[in-house]
Amino acid sequence: MKRLPRILQIIWMLIAVVSIFEAFSIFSSDIHDKTSGYLFVGLTLFAGIRYGILRRKQYQEEKSREKYK
Numbered sequence: 001m002k003r004l005p006r007i008l009q010i011i012w013m014l015i016a017v018v019s020i021f022e023a024f025s026i027f028s029s030d031i032h033d034k035t036s037g038y039l040f041v042g043l044t045l046f047a048g049i050r051y052g053i054l055r056r057k058q059y060q061e062e063k064s065r066e067k068y069k
Contacts, residue, residue: 008054013051023038
C-alpha cells in the first residue's frame with residue numbers, strides 16, 4: 001500500500017495525456033459540435049491539478065520524514 005499514491009499519480013498523468021490527444025483530434029477534425037473537445041480539455045486540467053496535488057502531498061510527507069535535508 002506504500003506504492004498506491006505513486007500509482008495514482010501515474011494514472012492521473014495517463015488520463016491527462018490521453019485527454020490531450022482526444023481533445024486535439026476532436027478540434028482538428030471537421031466535426032461541427034466541439035463540446036466533447038471542451039470536456040476533454042476540462043478533464044485534462046482536472047487530471048493535471050490532481051497530479052500536482054498528489055505530488056505535493058508526497059513531497060510534504062517525504063520532507064516531514066527528513067528525506068530532503
